[in-house]
Amino acid sequence: MSTPLNSRARALRLTAIGLGVAALGAGFAFAAGWVGPDRLTPKRIVDTFEAQAGHYPGYRKNHAKGVCISGYFESSGQAAELSSARVFSQSKVPVIGRFAIGGANPHSADASVATRSLAVEFTSDDGQRWRSGMNTPPVLAVNTIEGFYEQVLAMTPVPATGKPDPARLQAFFAAHPESAAFRQWVKDYRPSDSFANSAYHSINAFRLIDAKGTVHYMRWKLQPLTPFDPLPAQVEDPNYLQNDLRQRLAEGPLRWNLLLTLAEPGDAVNDPSQPWPAQRRQVNAGTVVIEQVDAAEQGACRDLNFDPLILPTGIEPSADPILAARSAAYSESFNRRSREAAHSGVQP
Amino acid sequence: MNATFHPLLRGLHWLMALLILSMLFIGVSMISDLSPRHSLLVNVHKLIGLALLVLVVVRIGVRVFVGSPALPGDLPSAQRWAAKASHLVLYGMMLAMPLLGWGMLSAGGYPLPLQLPALLPQDIRVYALLRQAHGWLAYLLFATVLLHLAAALVHGLIRRDGVLRSMWSGRVN
Ligand code: HEM
Ligand code: HEM
Numbered sequence: 001m002s003t004p005l006n007s008r009a010r011a012l013r014l015t016a017i018g019l020g021v022a023a024l025g026a027g028f029a030f031a032a033g034w035v036g037p038d039r040l041t042p043k044r045i046v047d048t049f050e051a052q053a054g055h056y057p058g059y060r061k062n063h064a065k066g067v068c069i070s071g072y073f074e075s076s077g078q079a080a081e082l083s084s085a086r087v088f089s090q091s092k093v094p095v096i097g098r099f100a101i102g103g104a105n106p107h108s109a110d111a112s113v114a115t116r117s118l119a120v121e122f123t124s125d126d127g128q129r130w131r132s133g134m135n136t137p138p139v140l141a142v143n144t145i146e147g148f149y150e151q152v153l154a155m156t157p158v159p160a161t162g163k164p165d166p167a168r169l170q171a172f173f174a175a176h177p178e179s180a181a182f183r184q185w186v187k188d189y190r191p192s193d194s195f196a197n198s199a200y201h202s203i204n205a206f207r208l209i210d211a212k213g214t215v216h217y218m219r220w221k222l223q224p225l226t227p228f229d230p231l232p233a234q235v236e237d238p239n240y241l242q243n244d245l246r247q248r249l250a251e252g253p254l255r256w257n258l259l260l261t262l263a264e265p266g267d268a269v270n271d272p273s274q275p276w277p278a279q280r281r282q283v284n285a286g287t288v289v290i291e292q293v294d295a296a297e298q299g300a301c302r303d304l305n306f307d308p309l310i311l312p313t314g315i316e317p318s319a320d321p322i323l324a325a326r327s328a329a330y331s332e333s334f335n336r337r338s339r340e341a342a343h344s345g346v347q348p
Numbered sequence: 349m350n351a352t353f354h355p356l357l358r359g360l361h362w363l364m365a366l367l368i369l370s371m372l373f374i375g376v377s378m379i380s381d382l383s384p385r386h387s388l389l390v391n392v393h394k395l396i397g398l399a400l401l402v403l404v405v406v407r408i409g410v411r412v413f414v415g416s417p418a419l420p421g422d423l424p425s426a427q428r429w430a431a432k433a434s435h436l437v438l439y440g441m442m443l444a445m446p447l448l449g450w451g452m453l454s455a456g457g458y459p460l461p462l463q464l465p466a467l468l469p470q471d472i473r474v475y476a477l478l479r480q481a482h483g484w485l486a487y488l489l490f491a492t493v494l495l496h497l498a499a500a501l502v503h504g505l506i507r508r509d510g511v512l513r514s515m516w517s518g519r520v521n
Pocket of ligand 1: 045046059060061062063066098099100117118119132133134135140145148201202203204304305306322325326329330333334337
C-alpha cells in the first residue's frame with residue numbers, strides 16, 4: 001500500500017468517484033426514459049388503447065376480439081424467383097392464424113367495426129417462421145407513429161354518444177392530408193358479410209431478396225376466392241362474423257390467393273399511407289387454405305405475438321417507420337397480457 | 349499466487365465490461381423506443397447477449413483454471429468477504445442474463461437468432477416470469493456494476509493498493 005493521502009486529497013478523490021458513479025446512474029435513467037423529456041413510447045400507446053376501450057386483462061391490447069384458425073399454404077412456386085424464402089417453394093406449408101376485428105374492446109359487436117384483420121404464421125420445413133398481421137384497409141391514414149397516436153386520440157369516444165367527436169376527427173384529417181387515400185377507402189367501403197370474403201392487406205412494404213441478393217420491394221394482399229356478399233343492414237348477433245366463419249368451415253375449407261405487388265422506382269415504399277399505381281406487376285405466390293377454427297379466443301394463436309418483423313430469410317422489412325413502431329408496441333402488449341396471465345391467471 | 353490477473357482474464361474482463369454496460373443501456377432504451385432504431389437495437393441486443401454467454405463460459409473456465417491474485421493482506425475481513433461475494437454474484441448474473449434472454453424468447457414462442465434450439469417449451473406464463481426476471485436482474489446487475497466500479501476506484505485512487513492495477517496493467521509497482 002502507498003503512502004496514505006492527506007485528508008483533502010482523499011475527500012476530493014472520493015467526491016470524484018461519487019460523481020462519476022452518479023453520472024453513470026443518471027445516464028442509465030435517461031436512456032430508460034425514467035427522467036428527461038416526455039416521449040411517445042410503446043407503453044404510452046398501449047396505455048392509451050386501454051384508457052379508451054377499457055382494461056381487459058389477458059386480452060390483446062388491440063384487435064382484442066378474435067378466433068384462432070389453422071390450415072396450410074399451397075405455394076405456386078411463382079414467387080420463388082423473387083425471394084429465397086422457403087415458403088415460396090415448399091409445396092405445402094402449415095399455417096396458423098387469427099381472424100379479429102379492430103379495436104381494443106374484446107366485447108365489441110363484430111358488425112360494428114370497419115377494420116377486420118387476419119394474422120398468420122407460416123412455418124416452413126427449414127424451421128423458419130413468417131408472421132404477419134394484415135388489415136382490410138389497403139393503406140393507413142398516417143405515415144408516422146406520432147400521426148398514428150394523434151389519430152388514436154382523435155378517435156376517443158365521447159361519453160354521451162360512445163362515438164368519436166366528428167369535429168375532432170375532421171380536424172385530425174385536415175391536419176393530415178396524407179390520409180386522402182384512407183378517407184377514400186372509408187367513403188367507398190361496403191362491408192362484406194364474412195371474414196371469408198374479405199381481402200387482407202400487408203399495408204406496409206417489405207423487401208423480397210432473391211437467391212442472387214437482388215431486392216424487390218413489395219406489398220401483399222390475401223385476395224378471397226369466396227364471392228362478395230354485403231353485410232345485412234341489420235345484424236343482431238354480436239358474434240356474427242365468428243359464427244358465420246364456423247358455419248362456412250363446417251362446409252369446407254376457405255381460400256385466399258397470396259398476391260404480391262411489386263414496386264417500381266419512385267413508388268412510396270416507406271409510406272403506408274400512399275397507394276401504388278394500379279398497374280403494378282402482381283405475382284400470385286400461392287393459396288392460403290383455412291380448414292379449422294378454434295373456440296372463441298382459444299387455440300395456438302392466442303399466446304403468440306404476431307410481430308410483423310418476424311420474417312424468414314428472403315424477406316426483410318422496408319424502412320417504413322410504422323413497422324418498427326408496430327414491433328415495439330406488439331411486444332409491450334404481449335408482455336402485458338403475459339403478466340396478466342401469469343399473475344392473475346386471467347386469459348380469455 | 350500471481351500479483352496480477354492472467355492476461356486472458358484481463359482481456360475478457362474489459363471486453364465484457366464494455367459489452368455488458370452497452371447491453372444494459374441498449375436494453376432499457378430499446379424497449380421504450382418506437383423508432384426504426386428499435387428493431388436494430390433488439391437484433392444487436394440478442395447477438396451481443398449470446399456472444400456474452402460464450403464469453404462468460406470461457407471466462408469462468410479460465411478463472412477456475414488459472415486462479416486470481418490474492419487481495420491485499422491488510423484488507424479488513426468484511427471487505428474481503430464483500431469483494432468475494434460481489435464477484436460471485438457478478439459471475440452468476442453474467443451467466444443468468446443471457447440464459448434468461450434465450451429462455452424467455454423460447455417460452456414466448458419467438459424464433460431464436462442463429463436458428464438456435466428452444467431452451468424451454470412455449471408457455472406464456474413462463475415467458476412472463478422470465479421476461480420480468482430479465483428486467484429485474486438487469487437492474488440488479490447495473491447496481492452491482494456501479495458498486496464494483498466504485499470499489500475498484502477506491503482501490504485505485506484512494507487505497508492505491510495495486511488491486512485496480514492487477515486488472516488494469518498487469519504490472520506490479
Ligand atoms: C402504428 C400502428 C399500429 C399500432 C401501434 C398497432 C398496435 C397493435 C397492438 C398493440 C396489437 C396487439 C398485439 C398482441 O398483443 O399480440 C395489434 C394487433 C394487431 N394489429 Fe396492429 N397496430 C398498428 C398498425 C397496424 C397495421 C398497419 C396493421 C396491418 C397491416 C395492423 C394489424 C394488426 C393485426 C392483424 C393485429 C392482431 C394480431 C393478432 O390477432 O394477434 N396493425 N396492433
Ligand atoms: C448480459 C446479457 C444481457 C443483458 C445485460 C441484458 C439486458 C437487458 C435489459 C436491461 C433489458 C430491458 C429490461 C427492462 O427494462 O424490462 C433487456 C430486454 C431484452 N433482452 Fe436482454 N440482456 C442480455 C441478454 C439477452 C439475450 C442473450 C437475449 C436473447 C437472445 C436478450 C433478449 C432481450 C429481449 C428480447 C428484450 C426485450 C423484450 C421486450 O421487448 O420486452 N437479452 N435486456
